[in-house]
Amino acid sequence: MPQTQSNPIVIGTQAADFALEDAQGNTRNLSDYADKPALLVAFISNRCPFVVLLREALAAFGREYEAKGLQIIAINSNDAVANPDETLARIGEEVEKYGYTFPYLKDASQQVAKAYGAACTPDFFLFDGDRRLAYHGQFDDARPGNGKPVTGADLRAAVDVVLAGGTPSAVQIPSIGCNIKWEPGKEPSWSQAA
Numbered sequence: 001m002p003q004t005q006s007n008p009i010v011i012g013t014q015a016a017d018f019a020l021e022d023a024q025g026n027t028r029n030l031s032d033y034a035d036k037p038a039l040l041v042a043f044i045s046n047r048c049p050f051v052v053l054l055r056e057a058l059a060a061f062g063r064e065y066e067a068k069g070l071q072i073i074a075i076n077s078n079d080a081v082a083n084p085d086e087t088l089a090r091i092g093e094e095v096e097k098y099g100y101t102f103p104y105l106k107d108a109s110q111q112v113a114k115a116y117g118a119a120c121t122p123d124f125f126l127f128d129g130d131r132r133l134a135y136h137g138q139f140d141d142a143r144p145g146n147g148k149p150v151t152g153a154d155l156r157a158a159v160d161v162v163l164a165g166g167t168p169s170a171v172q173i174p175s176i177g178c179n180i181k182w183e184p185g186k187e188p189s190w191s192q193a194a
Contacts, residue, residue, distance in 0.1 A: 004120040005181035015131040016115035020105035028103050036071035037129045038162045045121035047085040050177035057150040059099045068171025072102035077113035078181040095162045120177035137172035
């Protein structure tokens with residue numbers, strides 16, 4: 001199974017603004033969540049085996065941590081023309097089927113993925129209250145076929161530290177997943193064939 005690793009992003013990088021729609025036609029902006037002490041931006045997919053493996057655990061993580069003050073925003077940046085499972089309508093179906101309580105938005109232009117430096121699905125960006133990047137690593141060490149349980153241990157540890165006003169460990173294991181499916185001719189310089 002082809003794999004792509006998340007890009008190295010400098011800790012402390014400011015969160016990029018966005019205005020994206022969900023399947024109900026609601027437009028969400030970064031500024032909508034300015035009052036939250038922490039923000040997780042997760043680039044995910046409806047079909048990538050790495051996301052399929054953890055999506056139920058991600059939904060449970062969302063319910064647990066939103067109650068603690070974390071705002072989660074999921075974004076799908078895959079080319080929906082070449083990948084019909086990645087349309088806005090399918091995003092709405094995923095929300096219903098897996099019980100996502102957080103916004104799941106469509107980045108049809110792929111500009112938000114480029115602004116964040118997202119390379120794979122899943123790709124997690126955890127920001128502190130000042131919207132500075134505090135963690136850019138894996139959910140946990142579970143991968144399709146490796147038999148390890150999906151716990152979210154790495155991300156949980158980072159979120160707990162940020163919510164407590166601290167700084168997560170500088171040792172962060174990159175996320176691994178499917179490459180973002182870029183529109184032909186729009187691949188960013190870091191894009192890897194996978």
